Amino acid sequence: MPNLEMWNLFSDIAQERGLEKGYVIETFKNSLASVVKKKFGKTAEVDVEISETNSEIKLYRVMTVVTTVEDPIIEIAKKEAKKYKKDVRVKDKIKIEYSIDEFGRNAIILVKQVLFQGIRQKEKEINYDKFFSKIGEIINGTVTQVTSKGVYLNLGRVEAFIPKSDIIPGERMYQGISTRAIIKDVEKTPRGPRVVLSRTHPDYLKKLLEAEIPEVYEKIVEIIAVARDPGNRSKVAVYSNDDKIDPVGACVGVRGSRIQSIVRELNGENIDVIQWSVDEALFVSRALSPAKIYKTIITEEDKKIHVIIPDDQLSLAIGKNGVNTRLANKLTGWSIDISSKEEYKKQIEETKLAQISIGESNALSKGIKEKLERAGYFTFQNLEDIEEKDLMKIPGIGKSSAKKILKIYENITKKIETEEDDSA
Numbered sequence: 443m444p445n446l447e448m449w450n451l452f453s454d455i456a457q458e459r460g461l462e463k464g465y466v467i468e469t470f471k472n473s474l475a476s477v478v479k480k481k482f483g484k485t486a487e488v489d490v491e492i493s494e495t496n497s498e499i500k501l502y503r504v505m506t507v508v509t510t511v512e513d514p515i516i517e518i519a520k521k522e523a524k525k526y527k528k529d530v531r532v533k534d535k536i537k538i539e540y541s542i543d544e545f546g547r548n549a550i551i552l553v554k555q556v557l558f559q560g561i562r563q564k565e566k567e568i569n570y571d572k573f574f575s576k577i578g579e580i581i582n583g584t585v586t587q588v589t590s591k592g593v594y595l596n597l598g599r600v601e602a603f604i605p606k607s608d609i610i611p612g613e614r615m616y617q618g619i620s621t622r623a624i625i626k627d628v629e630k631t632p633r634g635p636r637v638v639l640s641r642t643h644p645d646y647l648k649k650l651l652e653a654e655i656p657e658v659y660e661k662i663v664e665i666i667a668v669a670r671d672p673g674n675r676s677k678v679a680v681y682s683n684d685d686k687i688d689p690v691g692a693c694v695g696v697r698g699s700r701i702q703s704i705v706r707e708l709n710g711e712n713i714d715v716i717q718w719s720v721d722e723a724l725f726v727s728r729a730l731s732p733a734k735i736y737k738t739i740i741t742e743e744d745k746k747i748h749v750i751i752p753d754d755q756l757s758l759a760i761g762k763n764g765v766n767t768r769l770a771n772k773l774t775g776w777s778i779d780i781s782s783k784e785e786y787k788k789q790i791e792e793t794k795l796a797q798i799s800i801g802e803s804n805a806l807s808k809g810i811k812e813k814l815e816r817a818g819y820f821t822f823q824n825l826e827d828i829e830e831k832d833l834m835k836i837p838g839i840g841k842s843s844a845k846k847i848l849k850i851y852e853n854i855t856k857k858i859e860t861e862e863d864d865s866a
Contacts (some may be wrong), residue, residue: 473556483515608640642672657675733759795823
């Protein structure tokens with residue numbers, strides 16, 4: 443290959459592969475030297491010089507001048523060396539020039555092969571570093587293949603892959619369509635870097651919000667946390683750094699105008715936007731929306747919170763297949779235990795009734811108290827669900843006494859209920 447043609451090849455490779463021309467030239471020099479060493483020997487010293495001014499490529503074998511040659515690969519006799527340099531002396535190093543053509547066409551082909559092998563390796567390293575630095579960013583790609591394990595995409599000179607678990611349930615992927623996803627990881631393979639993408643990762647929703655909502659992009663509104671059940675439902679906790687801007691309204695838009703484009707991108711995934719609060723109980727209550735909360739009881743040590751829900755709100759709080767509670771758990775970082783209001787009140791009532799001793803009651807006569815205790819009734823909790831006819835079976839308890847006992851029990855339970863409502 444003529445020198446000028448070779449020089450032009452360097453320029454073309456650099457431009458096509460996005461590499462520095464200097465790197466391409468250095469790789470060529472190393473490739474040529476390695477091929478030449480195959481003819482002269484692995485220990486041979488080879489020097490390649492390339493002139494940028496006149497595109498001239500010069501190839502030299504560097505040898506040490508000696509009186510008696512012991513290693514013909516790196517040494518040359520003084521008599522032989524004088525053919526190349528008349529005033530040569532022992533221990534001098536001389537450079538013997540060779541033409542590339544002297545090594546034959548096969549050698550030239552091999553040089554090109556080694557060159558492109560080096561170029562490809564460098565390209566792999568550059569692409570790996572390029573995409574590794576973009577982990578967490580959204581990228582567009584064209585689907586090239588759909589398999590049972592996932593979807594392959596073309597990102598130019600790099601292959602990308604969306605595993606099946608990272609595809610939103612229910613969405614259709616087919617060859618030729620363009621799709622977006624977040625870069626989750628970059629793997630090294632013999633063929634080069636493989637970019638692993640995800641459309642189900644919580645950060646994908648976060649990045650979509652940054653791209654679509656100006657206040658989020660400008661960090662006026664901050665996304666504190668994201669929890670997703672991909673393709674079904676997600677929850678996003680937001681906070682405003684400007685008291686004049688409602689963070690939920692900024693994200694949702696008028697009649698949902700801002701959030702709808704993201705819902706469509708996520709294959710119809712419903713998105714609940716919730717205002718974050720430093721008050722943990724309030725934050726958890728908001729996270730369980732659209733359900734209304736009756737009461738919250740926090741256990742700080744275990745990071746647990748007991749949430750009491752009105753009975754008519756229970757199904758909303760739990761959600762279909764428990765999705766609402768599950769997402770609220772993820773979003774807040776709290777372990778949420780849900781009870782119905784009636785169930786909770788009953789537990790409180792039973793606990794308090796068990797603490798009220800019949801023997802210490804001032805509302806009952808000494809005789810009635812003794813008769814109840816002899817029958818095995820020591821606390822008012824023991825009287826739960828008892829009827830008048832049951833009390834009348836106790837020796838010495840008539841109809842009048844039975845009615846009085848039940849009335850006292852009713853008054854106590856009402857008092858407990860009132861106290862609980864006042865504390866909620």
